[in-house]
Amino acid sequence: xxKKRPLILVTNDDGITAPGVRMLIEIMNTIGDVIVVAPxxxxxxxxxxxxxxxxxxxxxxTIDEGPQIEYSCSGTPVDCVKMAVSEILNKKPDxxxxxxxxxxxxxxxxxxxxxxxxxxxxxxxxxxxxxxSLLDYNYHADFRQCADFxxxxxxxxxxxxxxxxxxxxxxxxxxxxxxxxxIKICRQANGVWKESFDKRTSPYGREYYWLSGEFVNKDKGxxxxxxxxxxxxxxxxxxxxDLTAHHAIQKINSWDL
Amino acid sequence: xxKKRPLILVTNDDGITAPGVRMLIEIMNTIGDVIVVAPxxxxxxxxxxxxxxxxxxxxxxTIDEGPQIEYSCSGTPVDCVKMAVSEILNKKPDxxxxxxxxxxxxxxxxxxxxxxxxxxxxxxxxxxxxxxSLLDYNYHADFRQCADFxxxxxxxxxxxxxxxxxxxxxxxxxxxxxxxxxIKICRQANGVWKESFDKRTSPYGREYYWLSGEFVNKDKGxxxxxxxxxxxxxxxxxxxxDLTAHHAIQKINSWDL
Numbered sequence: 001x002x003k004k005r006p007l008i009l010v011t012n013d014d015g016i017t018a019p020g021v022r023m024l025i026e027i028m029n030t031i032g033d034v035i036v037v038a039p040x041x042x043x044x045x046x047x048x049x050x051x052x053x054x055x056x057x058x059x060x061x062t063i064d065e066g067p068q069i070e071y072s073c074s075g076t077p078v079d080c081v082k083m084a085v086s087e088i089l090n091k092k093p094d095x096x097x098x099x100x101x102x103x104x105x106x107x108x109x110x111x112x113x114x115x116x117x118x119x120x121x122x123x124x125x126x127x128x129x130x131x132x133s134l135l136d137y138n139y140h141a142d143f144r145q146c147a148d149f150x151x152x153x154x155x156x157x158x159x160x161x162x163x164x165x166x167x168x169x170x171x172x173x174x175x176x177x178x179x180x181x182x183i184k185i186c187r188q189a190n191g192v193w194k195e196s197f198d199k200r201t202s203p204y205g206r207e208y209y210w211l212s213g214e215f216v217n218k219d220k221g222x223x224x225x226x227x228x229x230x231x232x233x234x235x236x237x238x239x240x241x242d243l244t245a246h247h248a249i250q251k252i253n254s255w256d257l
Numbered sequence: 258x259x260k261k262r263p264l265i266l267v268t269n270d271d272g273i274t275a276p277g278v279r280m281l282i283e284i285m286n287t288i289g290d291v292i293v294v295a296p297x298x299x300x301x302x303x304x305x306x307x308x309x310x311x312x313x314x315x316x317x318x319t320i321d322e323g324p325q326i327e328y329s330c331s332g333t334p335v336d337c338v339k340m341a342v343s344e345i346l347n348k349k350p351d352x353x354x355x356x357x358x359x360x361x362x363x364x365x366x367x368x369x370x371x372x373x374x375x376x377x378x379x380x381x382x383x384x385x386x387x388x389x390s391l392l393d394y395n396y397h398a399d400f401r402q403c404a405d406f407x408x409x410x411x412x413x414x415x416x417x418x419x420x421x422x423x424x425x426x427x428x429x430x431x432x433x434x435x436x437x438x439x440i441k442i443c444r445q446a447n448g449v450w451k452e453s454f455d456k457r458t459s460p461y462g463r464e465y466y467w468l469s470g471e472f473v474n475k476d477k478g479x480x481x482x483x484x485x486x487x488x489x490x491x492x493x494x495x496x497x498x499d500l501t502a503h504h505a506i507q508k509i510n511s512w513d514l
Contacts, residue, residue, distance in 0.1 A: 051302070055465040086453065111377070112335075156513060195343045197313075208314050240502035256413060
């Protein structure tokens, strides 16, 4: 860990007023100097979206007391990280943390998640980055139960660094602190969202849909994030943004192209 | 290739009327039975976003003549694929193609790209999937120059299949057909968008930003998509959606957690 207090960028996808990010700010205030750049509205499911067809607003804001400096941004979680790095901060932060998300981002959900995409963007920018999610969609979820674990993982990341090209996806089961069995480093489980669209008719007679779905785990491995979470552990998956399927190159080279 | 005509799902991120997708439909009509489910408005930069905070509309539409059946959808490219698979098609398509994108999706751009995220969603759904992009942002780009290559890659994918968990990211240089040197199977170059925000003031005195940026290639390798494109080749990168950085697990296991 740097001798002077580290500079920590905090963001999320549930919006700057969400209880999950307020708790994350409170935890990070005990570790370093905190800058918050977070969306002004909920941005769940935004994945790695950036705003290219519209303008962005970004303004200082005070949500609650504390030493943190905060900005509310009209864009996506990834926009917030870009805005922070390029416009707001005059140095690269020592750590970027995103969350604490209201709900799981394990298995394939990592790819749809605004929380994790913000962390991935931090990694692309060369900042050690971590996304945190609690397996509880309730707005009034008890984030305090996981505070010590979040702090411990952030401190270890500051102490050890995270290798280039890698960010951490941390999911925390909905358990009391003393019920959590420990922290497991895992791989992403092979799962899929089996969607179902809820078709309805508007008061004006027009049909519309709500996207809905159910997660299906196709992976029996005991080294996955889903297994860890189902068995009372916090899961930590190292995530990369080199998406190349290196193992597939040789096979496709045999095609008649 | 299946004996009967394959069922091909076509989508994109530039919107259902964009010249790139109209050319892709024309090409796919020569190979199989085509269903188009594409966004009703431009969705560039939407990454793997899905619509969870709003409703979706999806309606049959006729844009131009041809045997294809088309639907226009109010959602993101990923929503379009989910809608096609779950609501519109009564069987899994044999191939999902996305594009042809107006502009490059090489290197790290794969992660921001709606075109590629639609293809990745196809892969997640278990469909052999390919995203196509032409390195020309011009609305009137000459997509016909690359038609034979697009057809050839699609036919090979139908013949050979694409292994589970892998989708193809195809980028095509802005060259005449006879100037293209060939097709190279590549890895994703290590590059980054160095953003710059263009700060302006509205007529009402409020400051706002346009996200802008410049691509920086940090990779000197001759096995990358950027190298291939700069040297007159079409690049094909196999892309995976297991984001686990397997090589990083051991290191993080040594942390004091």
